[in-house]
Amino acid sequence: MRARPVLAITSGEPAGVGPELCAQLASRASRARLVVLGDIGLMRERAAGVAEVRAFKRSAPAPAGVVEVLHVPLAAPAVPGRLDVANARYVLALLDRALDGCRGGEFAGVVTAPVHKGVINDGGVPFSGHTEYFAERTGTPRVVMMLVGGGLRVALATTHLPLAAVPAAITRELLEDTLRILHADLVGRFGLAAPRILVAGLNPHAGEGGHMGREEIDVIVPVLDKLRSAGMQLVGPLPADTLFVPHTLAQGDAVLAMYHDQGLPVLKHVSFGGGVNVTLGLPVIRTSVDHGTALDLAGTGRADPGSLFAAVDLATGMAEAAS
Template structure:
């Protein structure tokens, strides 16, 4: 089943363009269609700078994209000259990055594309450009009218979702409640079933406190919030268990027994995920009406334009976007 994947440029002063071009140069598209959302000057610049020999075609409109080749659709402001300075954080680059995301989102919403892969953005740069957002996930949720969504990190069979995302650790306990836990687990269950094709997903839920609260000695969230949520979920027919102490759960490789893991906060989930994934892994937003994946790393301004960027996570993101799109279409068709 051939898919059309649009790819946002990311911050053009970061490693986004490099990993996109490297991935598309080495990975065969076969019958799939890839369209980079970027000014052609950016593609020309990085192909020349990094000596990447890649055939690409500028197209005037998305319906001109052709399968099995690299298409480039300019979605920047044509009246503004594109300034490219690898390694430099700038308001202009932040604006370009978000224009590409907005373009890709609109194409996916109207069915002109099947999924979007977003290259890394600089949160500081996009905020300077007037987009006051904590990240891609929240921006896409807001602009699709999605109230319930889940940030998931995926690397083969390891899938970690986050109950809370980009908030201070001091704000995490107050942000958690029984309803939030239930909603996040239900979203993960639905996504594992529909997007990943798992018939009966097994989900582990981590505790918030050290030793999962140790019976209330080190905190009450496990007893008062997480455990009651798990009881309700079991009654709803969802296979979810916990709360598990995070250190022992990952240290003893209990994750091998589950299809998905819900962590309570950002670093609780991402530190072990990145350690186990050795630099690979994909960011996927579950619950959106569109499919969006992203490499699990940032702009890496320190190595931008030097040819040192590893495209493996981006390749994973591209492959996962295709697979999720196929699975979601199969589920919709019955």
């Protein structure tokens, strides 16, 4: 009988909704054993009236309805909705502990609740996001951001760039590396033996034969031809305005969009509140919620746990596929 995967759930910014969302994990069954990383006093406070909190004991899994917490101490008391730079390094300590546990075999993957980039930077630590932090900590030269939800998997060739910088960023090397990472993780972590990837063009109408831009001709098509000859099933470059119609989507297992706002508005339209951010290319499984810290909702009990539930379910499936 296959062992039940153990997942680390980082509770994120202590002034945000992360801790109370983690408390709600006790309300539903999971195929994985879920271990929340955070200050146990904070978790008891935010879980009051929702779930019992118990210290994580490796050899004694908690019963259903109980939140297991691996204690990482706060640097300063946390008040819902009020950021404190004193806890910036606490947030990073959660990530470090989860990552160390994944790399040491203690955890099968990590699911991250939202952090606040600004307060971490204000605390004296240059920080651009979970993805970049994990990539640097693991020495991974290139990772790929993919969002999953509403029956779609949408990966990005470029992420948080000004639109004017996108064409120059899409090089043959970048595109080939991105497609190789996407293909490898669809096979190894999503259990797809022969994934079909739909690749969007950069320009309207995929360049319309060069009349609306030559990136498709000069960059995208040569890479697709090279990788097809290596056995990958790639369709494209396709005009983005017709790629996301049901008939076309049915022909693929994932989409590669060229830039952030080409692919994500469609996915978020069909999955908002239940979408999952996945980092591909890391040596560990990592999924995340698709929303921020929601400081205005912290401590109110009104935050929607749907995205965290979906992130846990996806990480569980990925861990099972990889085992």
